[in-house]
Amino acid sequence: ALNEAKKHQKPYQQYHSGLSNAEIPVLLGQFQNAIRNNEVDFHYQPIVHANGEVCSLEALVRWNHPVKGLIPPDHFITDLEFTRIANILTYYSLETNIGRMEKIYRTGFNLDIAINISITNLFQVDFADRVIDLIHKHHFPAHHLELEITERGFLANDLQCIKNLQTLIREGVKISIDDFGVGFTSISNFQNKDISAIKIDKSFVDDIHINKNNQTIIEGIIAIAKSSHIAVIAEGIEKKLEKEKLLELGVDCLQGYYISKPLDFKTILKWLSKQSSTYPQTKK
Numbered sequence: 657a658l659n660e661a662k663k664h665q666k667p668y669q670q671y672h673s674g675l676s677n678a679e680i681p682v683l684l685g686q687f688q689n690a691i692r693n694n695e696v697d698f699h700y701q702p703i704v705h706a707n708g709e710v711c712s713l714e715a716l717v718r719w720n721h722p723v724k725g726l727i728p729p730d731h732f733i734t735d736l737e738f739t740r741i742a743n744i745l746t747y748y749s750l751e752t753n754i755g756r757m758e759k760i761y762r763t764g765f766n767l768d769i770a771i772n773i774s775i776t777n778l779f780q781v782d783f784a785d786r787v788i789d790l791i792h793k794h795h796f797p798a799h800h801l802e803l804e805i806t807e808r809g810f811l812a813n814d815l816q817c818i819k820n821l822q823t824l825i826r827e828g829v830k831i832s833i834d835d836f837g838v839g840f841t842s843i844s845n846f847q848n849k850d851i852s853a854i855k856i857d858k859s860f861v862d863d864i865h866i867n868k869n870n871q872t873i874i875e876g877i878i879a880i881a882k883s884s885h886i887a888v889i890a891e892g893i894e895k896k897l898e899k900e901k902l903l904e905l906g907v908d909c910l911q912g913y914y915i916s917k918p919l920d921f922k923t924i925l926k927w928l929s930k931q932s933s934t935y936p937q938t939k940k
């Protein structure tokens with residue numbers, strides 16, 4: 657199964673992590689220790705409905721390195737994505753974030769938590785079962801868990817991947833396609849696959865109010881998504897004009913610095929408490 661994953665693997669140099677081949681194993685070793693030393697945390701970026709109501713929080717990993725300072729995920733995720741550390745990170749993320757959502761539910765917000773997972777996870781024989789065991793252990797409602805996977809991962813025609821996805825979907829876990837559009841696959845690939853949402857990549861959202869070409873692309877995506885009951889989320893919205901254009905095109909949900917930057921757990925709790933005056937509680 658991992659050989660299948662490796663077929664999709666690019667040489668490290670292409671990842672632009674800035675690290676040499678010799679440095680990568682060192683970094684990965686450090687990352688495992690970092691989890692043990694509580695240097696690995698998550699920031700939360702809200703995703704809001706067209707009407708402004710908060711529907712979910714995306715957990716984004718942050719590594720607070722004692723010497724190097726804050727290391728953004730782009731500097732290490734691609735290097736660990738095909739190692740067993742991808743599994744360690746995903747289970748750590750699930751444990752941490754499900755625990756924190758329980759705290760958020762006590763404040764009255766009925767939100768989903770969106771967790772980024774790696775394709776390597778889906779090649780693991782017991783991945784779906786472990787996720788389901790974990791949510792059962794926490795009595796966490798499956799429909800409040802969204803797993804974000806890039807389109808390449810979702811379309812890997814591997815039996816183990818498909819089995820894991822089917823088991824998770826049957827349990828009620830939501831699956832979203834992240835960074836949609838950059839893989840150049842058609843949305844029709846996702847029809848009849850029971851996915852919950854596709855997240856249109858920021859590169860299509862940038863200056864959408866003046867980019868007619870991307871407007872046409874997004875319109876096409878929305879038309880097919882609607883007919884398949886797949887929600888469309890726009891990522892990386894930075895401007896009011898982008899937000900307005902996306903709403904006009906019929907996007908279901910919005911995410912980006914214009915709504916809120918990713919915030920640490922304490923700050924997202926504060927941010928949510930300010931929302932509550934306008935949107936007391938989101939209900940499914």
Ligand code: C2E
Nearest residue numbers: 716717728729730733749772773774892893894912913918
């Ligand atoms: P992603 O899942 O597509 O997450 C969106 C990224 O865009 C995040 O970067 C977020 O901070 C950034 N972003 C959101 N809104 C805006 C905006 O308006 N403008 C700009 N310029 N950026 C915006 P971040 O946190 O650096 O994460 C980068 C990528 O690393 C993520 O892309 C995801 O693929 C990966 N990642 C993050 N956390 C995890 C994790 O826990 N596990 C795994 N496997 N991957 C993760």
Ligand code: MG
Nearest residue numbers: 714772804834
């Ligand atoms: Mg994501």
Ligand code: MG
Nearest residue numbers: 834835855891
């Ligand atoms: Mg994305």
Ligand code: MG
Nearest residue numbers: 834835857858
């Ligand atoms: Mg991304």
